[in-house]
Amino acid sequence: MDSVRVLAPTGMLGAGFPEATVERGLALGADVISVDAGSTDSGPYYLGSSQPKTTRAAVARDLRVLLRAAADAGIPLIVGSCGTSGTDAGVDWIAGITADILADEGLDLRVARVYSEQETGTLTEHLEAGRIRALPPLGELRAETLESCTHIVAMMGHEPIVAALEAGAQVVLAGRATDTAVAAAYPLMKGMPAGPTWHASKIIECGGQCTTDPRAGGVLATIDADGFTVEPLDPAVACTPILVAAHMLYETVNPFQMREPDGTLDVREADYTALDDRRVRVEGSRFHVADQHTVKLEGARVTGYETMSFSAIRDPHILENIDDWADLLRTMIRQRVAQTLGLGEDKYAFDVRLYGHNAVLGDLDPARGAPREVGVMLLVSAPEQSTATAVAKIANPLMLHLPTPDMNYLPSLAFPTSPAEVERGPAYEFVLNHTVDSITPTDMFRIEIEEAPHRG
CATH class of the missing domain: 3.30.70 (Alpha-Beta Plaits)
Structure with a gap:
């Protein structure tokens, strides 16, 4: 593929979006739909209790629109950090809603669940082997801290999602994932360069937040060999170079660099250019592959x-x-x-x-x-x-x-x-702000794929 178009309908599944904006994204040639469903923004309760922040009705409404769109266009739908915190129960909760919608709509879609919850015993083995490191401001991890957690998740990169897609999944419901991995997985699988892919994924992770009206719906990012272009899905809304560049400030320690499990995005040489009054072109993004793949832990x-x-x-x-x-x-x-x-x-x-x-x-x-x-x-x-x-x-x-x-x-x-x-x-x-040196990019995650229901 010469380019990949990623449709990001909203910043969080269940937050809502105009259905017409998704229809426009399909008309513009979207190749994949990606949407985040979780965050740590709302505090530790949702991970500690393994309860979702969003109501079932809101999630079901958004999912119904997206599942129909994915089925009509024959493109994948990827949902990350299911159930707010990405616990196994959160993945199963979203999977149950998905199954009900597929049955109601008569849709035949193959669904993959990617689980990211971790067992204390396995993490203790990693700790004893010296594979767990603290991120500031926390210090050395103790086994008692792991044992005190009610739930622990590992934050996956793009690799487990890619594995599910390559196994034939048309809908991927992932546990805890980096917000960017949800959008980056499909373009990386299709051979798009890492620099533009990770940068585009960072810009569109919150849907329309990089536009003049974040309430109006999401955005479409077109990624190619030289860079990416981002445009709003609402024709009355615009992206500007300042708004697009500013999103690198969001939830990052360094506005020019951002760490992912397999390396670091570097946008110090990125150029942001307005193609017209609505679209922005970005070139010059780089990605530096790390010597060691790492996975971040979250525990409450x-x-x-x-x-x-x-x-x-x-x-x-x-x-x-x-x-x-x-x-x-x-x-x-x-x-x-x-x-x-x-x-x-x-x-x-x-x-x-x-x-x-x-x-x-x-x-x-x-x-x-x-x-x-x-x-x-x-x-x-x-x-x-x-x-x-x-x-x-x-x-x-x-x-x-x-x-x-x-x-x-x-x-x-x-x-x-x-x-x-x-x-x-x-x-x-x-209580956890630590990374694990991964043995492989997928070994800490479990993938289960359900066969699409056969309808006569």
């Missing part, structure tokens, strides 16, 4: 259990002294928890955030003067849910009636819900 573990409470303040006197009031609230909570539950601060933790005052920036907030109203969020964490809730309940009357020291009456603040305490369940934290 339970850190405790959380209970949240929220109160609202409109009292002007308290608002004039809101920082002092918040400090008093913290002091009173500690005192009453010690008096009532007999717990020291090593047995629980809590955070008070003042929304409408400085909850986002804290002491860096440049705003001065009394706020008009403040929402007080109390978040308690403890080793047991019952303890977290007990602490929040002790704080309840304080969050409803706590006066400043100079007030001779009890103010009435406002809880938005009854009960005021909301049990959030287990809380998780990311």
Whole structure:
């Protein structure tokens, strides 16, 4: 093939897109549809609990459009990081939705599942063999950390996806993958050069984010021997050299280089040229193959259990002294928890955030003067849910009636819900930021291919 056209309909499966933009991508000659379905952006809960961020209905809507399009055009559909975090359960969840849609639509498509979840015992063997290395800021990995994780995934590059395609899959549902690998797999399989392929894949990983209107749908990247061209799927939207180049700043340590499992993308000599008022041409991208193929690990573990409470303040006197009031609230909570539950601060933790005052920036907030109203969020964490809730309940009357020291009456603040305490369940934290020296690019991943249903 002289070129490969990659259709990226949206930045995340389930986020939605206009169906007409996918139809236009097919009319422009798309050779493959690629879409990411996950991220660590929303925190460790989704990996730790192996639960999706997106609702089934939203995923099913997007998948139905894409599966129809892939079947009509006879091109592959690739989905990466299924179920938000890419766990095995996430892959199976998307696979179940896919199976239902294929049956409803009467489509015969061969589906591959590429699993990326890792077993602790196998990773311990890699650790003992010296094949696991820490990425900053974490230090040396200990076996106990692996054992503490509820779920661990390995972030695949393009190779397992290519293996599934070469085995005859028409739909590839991959576990955790680099966002770029999802788009890069098919062009690399078809012989496109690595530099333009990885660069194009980086630019289109978030769909229309590199356009003048990210809400209007995705983009089409055409990759060839000398570079790539990117254009929006909505005719009323444009790509510009600045918008395209700017996406190299997104989620990268170095805007000129980006590491993949098999090497490093280098865009220091890339040129961005406007072909017209909508399309951008990029040339000069390079890719440096690494001496050792590596796979990044992501793991999450339970850190405790959380209970949240929220109160609202409109009292002007308290608002004039809101920082002092918040400090008093913290002091009173500690005192009453010690008096009532007999717990020291090593047995629980809590955070008070003042929304409408400085909850986002804290002491860096440049705003001065009394706020008009403040929402007080109390978040308690403890080793047991019952303890977290007990602490929040002790704080309840304080969050409803706590006066400043100079007030001779009890103010009435406002809880938005009854009960005021909301049990959030287990809380998780990311504990792995490490790479494994791969024996082969595919040995840490498992591929299962389902035969397309035979319809008479």
